[in-house]
Amino acid sequence: MADREFRAVALAAERGDRRLFDDIDFTLSPGQLLQVSGRNGCGKTSLLRILSGLSRPVAGQVYWGDEPIQSVDGGTGSCLGYLGHQNALKEDLTAEENILIAGGLGGGRPDREDVLAMLASLGLAGYEDLPVRYLSQGQKRRVALARLLLQPRPLLILDEPYAALDVQVIEVLRSAIEAHLARKGMIVITTHQAVDIDGDCHNLRLG
């Protein structure tokens, strides 16, 4: 799936006067997973936003292959999918509409059957035509995950994907992650829970 490495070189970030982290270096090859851990407020989310090109680091650079992440050929979004704290769902649209529109925005032509199947596999069968505002927190998170998993991107950056999920869904997500790694995808993830994933996993501790 991915044919190049994802590299971070000497990254540093600040919040106000405080240095969050310094000199973060790593290289991620196709098929590898990087778990970022550390206590609250140590800059995990900042790091993930920098890795996805949303924020600029104080120092250092993120590379997709040889290209800086901000100027990847075809746009930053062509190489990575990002799931932040917010679910990025429109409350007035249904789950299905949300995913279809996001797919269209991403340049794909999402198939309705695939969307329904994905929603069903995440335990949302029967909820697909309800405006998202009527879903619970956990259900919204699942819709966001479904949207992410339906966009084929070589690199997935997941910020606390397990938050607000129940056990069965965690299991589904885990197998999705393993399948992504087996397809030579890459993943950067932060999580509070320890979830054992079969694959080439690495750990980065902040703070």
Add this chain to the structure above:
Amino acid sequence: MSERGIQWFRFTAPANFYDLAGRLIPWFAALTIALFGVGLYMGLVVAPSDYQQGDSYRIIYIHVPTAWMGMFLYVLMAIYAAIGLIWRIKIAEIMAKSIAPTGALFTFLALWTGALWGRPTWGVFWVWDARLTSMLLLLFLYLGYMALHAAIDDRQRASNASAVLAMVGVVNVPIIYFSVHWWNTLHQGASITVTEAPTMAMIMFVTLMIMVLATWVYSIAVVLARARVELLERERTARWVQERLEGERR
């Protein structure tokens, strides 16, 4: 050329800039006092009164310099802001932020003196004259820039966002000026254009230039002083700040 390039780069390092500005400010301050002294003496005492406007014309010696300074500082601010945004040079960001209050002050003074000059000349304090109206809009642009800077807590984001605003503003200034001018000529009935003496006496011209120079030097001194304070505020945890604080007691 390359040597000068290196020099310039050296002074963009915060500590160097701080020291250099500290050394320059007294000179500019002294020059300001001298120029204002000479200019005021010539403008208020030596220069003869105008045969048409009497002594009220003497306001020109501060109206014109403040108006020029107000406009020029906005452009300069936008240039520094652009440099700071594009090349991420901290000193340029600080300079842009430090220029704004002085620029706004001069723009306000241009309006104030314009109004006080207008009263004896036109009979009213305010006419919607093209120049006064564009100066008023310029003042609003300054106020918007400062308000945006103040509204954003994160310093880097505040600099970047207000830099975008300054650049948008500077593109708009000529458009605003042109359209206001055009609007004004279309509504000719309501306004009276500023009567400028066709041939300005030499002494008046020299005095005016001295006053222009004085506001220049004043602006440089005050902006550098403010930039030093801003720099200290931004870098208060840096080691060079601590070192310099040991050195200077007040």
Add this chain to the structure above:
Amino acid sequence: MMEFLAMGGYAPYVWGSYLVMAGLLVVEMLQLRFRRRSLMDWIRRMARLRVQEENQ
């Protein structure tokens, strides 16, 4: 002298301009000075607190 101050009958306008300008420039400088002083005090205080913390 009185004649000079009278400005040919335009005293309020001429002096109104000059004095307001002088006043505002002075205010600007004083404000800057005040800001610098309070910032210096603040930085010194922080440095003192840091030393105190290290000694404990």
Add this chain to the structure above:
Amino acid sequence: MFRPLLALLRRDLTLALRRPQDALTVVGFFVVVVALFPLGIGPDPEFLRSLAPGVLWVAALLAVMLSLERLFSDDYRDGTLEQMLLVPEPLGLLVLTKIFAHWLITGLPLVLISPLLAVQLNLRPEEILILMAALLLGTPILSLIGAIGAALTLGLRGGGVLIALLILPLYAPPLILGAGAVDAVMHGASAQAHLSLLGAMMVFALFATPWATAAAVRIMLD
């Protein structure tokens, strides 16, 4: 290339249709403000007529300005704006699409309702035609410039008031040209110069402002 933009346009229009009150509020504001003016300055038809271009334009300008706060803030709050930065499409084009949708929802209704208010203020048919043409060219400029202000105030406390301070000075040129066009016809002159300048300004804004807005969005989401 254009499919993502169409998807975004359709999304924004769908959302607006599901909450029509948002767009209607803007039109309502426009109508109410114009209706208040005669109460303030007296019912003399000739006097009202002479003030009509300015009144209509200032009211339209304020209505557009009030609606701007919604342009990005909903997407900002729920995180969809963040996802838009990760779309392979250039952000400037996405922003332009959003502005276009916003104009269709708020600017166009203002143009369409303006004849009704113009009649109340005693404008003649040919003047109303010019008014609509000027608003048709001018309201997009207002939306385009305003989008910069909307992006720069994302996530700030008191953003609505700040927008006004940031962009109202920039609204002076379209206001002068737009109201001037109607004024010119009223005084028996041609409005052609005004309208062509307004058109030129719109083209310029169309090409220049989306990039500034995109830069502002990136900065505020940094």
